Amino acid sequence: LALNFDDFCISHRIAMVIGAVVALWAATLAAADENCLLQTFPPTQELQVEESTMADLVLDQPIACPEGFADFSYNWTGVAGFPNGGPLSNGQEIGPNIELVGFNETMGGPCIGAAIWNITNNDPASPGADTDLQTCPNNNVASAPFCNILVVQQDGSAAGKVNDCNPGGGFAQINLQFTVPITLIALNFWDIEQNDDLQIFWNSDGTPGNAFAPGTGGVDGTGSELFLNKEKVTTWSLRFTASGGVNGVRYCGTTTTTTPGGDVTGDPHIRTLDGNHYLLLNQGTFSLWRFSGQANVDWQIYTRYSGHQSFTKGLLLVDQSAKRFRRALEITAKDCKWRTRTEGNEWEVVQHPELFSGEGTALNLTRHHLRFFMNNKHDENDGHDGQREVAVLSFRCRPTHYMNLAIKMRRAEDVKFVEGELRAARKPHGASMLQMTDAEFEQHKSWTALGGSGDASVYLEAADEAATSFVSKCQESQKAEAAKICAKHLGEMQKETRANADFFSDCVYDVCNGAGEVAAELAAELLASSQEVM
Numbered sequence: 398l399a400l401n402f403d404d405f406c407i408s409h410r411i412a413m414v415i416g417a418v419v420a421l422w423a424a425t426l427a428a429a430d431e432n433c434l435l436q437t438f439p440p441t442q443e444l445q446v447e448e449s450t451m452a453d454l455v456l457d458q459p460i461a462c463p464e465g466f467a468d469f470s471y472n473w474t475g476v477a478g479f480p481n482g483g484p485l486s487n488g489q490e491i492g493p494n495i496e497l498v499g500f501n502e503t504m505g506g507p508c509i510g511a512a513i514w515n516i517t518n519n520d521p522a523s524p525g526a527d528t529d530l531q532t533c534p535n536n537n538v539a540s541a542p543f544c545n546i547l548v549v550q551q552d553g554s555a556a557g558k559v560n561d562c563n564p565g566g567g568f569a570q571i572n573l574q575f576t577v578p579i580t581l582i583a584l585n586f587w588d589i590e591q592n593d594d595l596q597i598f599w600n601s602d603g604t605p606g607n608a609f610a611p612g613t614g615g616v617d618g619t620g621s622e623l624f625l626n627k628e629k630v631t632t633w634s635l636r637f638t639a640s641g642g643v644n645g646v647r648y649c650g651t652t653t654t655t656t657p658g659g660d661v662t663g664d665p666h667i668r669t670l671d672g673n674h675y676l677l678l679n680q681g682t683f684s685l686w687r688f689s690g691q692a693n694v695d696w697q698i699y700t701r702y703s704g705h706q707s708f709t710k711g712l713l714l715v716d717q718s719a720k721r722f723r724r725a726l727e728i729t730a731k732d733c734k735w736r737t738r739t740e741g742n743e744w745e746v747v748q749h750p751e752l753f754s755g756e757g758t759a760l761n762l763t764r765h766h767l768r769f770f771m772n773n774k775h776d777e778n779d780g781h782d783g784q785r786e787v788a789v790l791s792f793r794c795r796p797t798h799y800m801n802l803a804i805k806m807r808r809a810e811d812v813k814f815v816e817g818e819l820r821a822a823r824k825p826h827g828a829s830m831l832q833m834t835d836a837e838f839e840q841h842k843s844w845t846a847l848g849g850s851g852d853a854s855v856y857l858e859a860a861d862e863a864a865t866s867f868v869s870k871c872q873e874s875q876k877a878e879a880a881k882i883c884a885k886h887l888g889e890m891q892k893e894t895r896a897n898a899d900f901f902s903d904c905v906y907d908v909c910n911g912a913g914e915v916a917a918e919l920a921a922e923l924l925a926s927s928q929e930v931m
């Protein structure tokens with residue numbers, strides 16, 4: 398091959414000119430980034446964009462999570478009462494700290510709202526299912542073999558019938574929020590055929606941004622992934638201009654080693670913040686968790702154990718921060734509804750999500766979590782209006798039955814400020830797992846004197862039974878059957894940690910001693926809720 402030197406020089410000069418033009422173009426884009434690339438649009442307005450408009454630039458691989466955080470993936474929470482999927486309502490918690498906060502569309506139908514469609518591996522032809530959705534593989538953990546897809550639906554509230562909707566010339570938008578700012582790594586999509594079928598909007602540390610979900614080139618029933626790698630994401634929206642759905646979210650969450658937790662389940666079985674585990678068979682009202690001694694904060698949680706096997710029937714939170722009564726929050730197993738009152742006001746039902754702010758503190762109540770915030774003067778970590786998160790209460794309640802509770806502390810150094818049954822470094826109570834009383838935490842005041850309502854007090858007193866000694870009479874064959882029931886609901890979760898193994902053994906104990914399958918259902922629900930907390 399012969400190469401003419403003059404031709405080479407001319408080619409070289411041309412390449413240099415092209416390179417300079419490309420560099421100038423890139424610099425112009427960078428300067429316009431604030432005004433163009435990161436522009437977002439109000440959820441209630443139709444998006445007016447030229448076809449050539451570029452969305453926010455994102456990476457093609459995940460960023461590393463910061464120290465103390467782990468890379469998690471989540472495949473949504475199914476909808477109770479709808480085995481094959483169902484509609485969502487505003488304020489509903491659908492995943493780890495993720496709530497639906499709104500829905501809007503521009504066509505006046507047929508798209509009527511957001512829904513989660515659940516498909517099991519064992520039933521790929523569930524009634525009313527879009528055939529493209531049916532091909533979704535199992536992207537969830539082994540303990541919950543579902544492919545749960547967040548879609549815009551067209552079918553209404555009919556149980557077991559959720560088809561994704563095509564807006565047909567307009568758009569339908571699902572608006573969501575994270576209850577705490579998080580690092581959003583990626584989203585997983587299903588059946589997004591074209592690059593402009595779904596646009597994602599977000600607010601990252603006060604900066605708006607948007608991007609398009611990658612299409613599959615017109616191929617039906619195929620998945621794709623988009624790396625966003627955005628820190629401190631709060632609000633985000635999914636704007637559909639065609640059918641399809643989102644079947645997973647990937648984010649940075651705190652590791653279990655950085656968040657000490659305790660819980661109360663079933664009979665009740667109590668696990669303290671440092672992992673001690675015991676069984677309490679005693680009726681009455683007890684101090685479960687009290688956080689005080691920092692910045693005038695004083696939160697007190699009381700629990701009421703009632704009935705022959707002392708299940709948790711009531712919870713009362715009293716906020717006496719700044720050394721005065723500020724608010725009480727209460728829930729009982731009578732109807733599993735939260736109620737609240739402040740000084741001089743009557744009790745009222747809480748319409749969650751609800752944020753209760755006060756001087757130096759805040760309480761954020763969502764569907765299955767209650768978050769505690771306090772002033773954060775010396776730390777600029779993720780927070781809530783300049784506050785840091787202290788703890789998260791996860792709860793699951795079944796009306797006319799009982800409730801399970803779990804509390805996770807955000808910082809290990811805060812554990813020393815905790816008193817009550819869940820406190821760390823408690824003295825041992827002997828070798829037996831049966832402990833008939835927690836005398837040091839038992840409350841001898843009435844429920845109303847502690848700050849609870851009269852209606853709750855009447856319900857809890859009626860739930861109490863005459864004191865009796867209780868000895869388990871569960872036979873080995875009954876234990877084996879109970880273990881099958883618990884394995885059905887807890888699945889592989891029982892093997893992940895020592896605490897989860899305790900959940901399983903407690904579940905077997907409760908089911909075997911007369912609590913029925915509802916004990917296994919509630920145990921699995923609480924375990925899933927507490928693991929959602931990042």
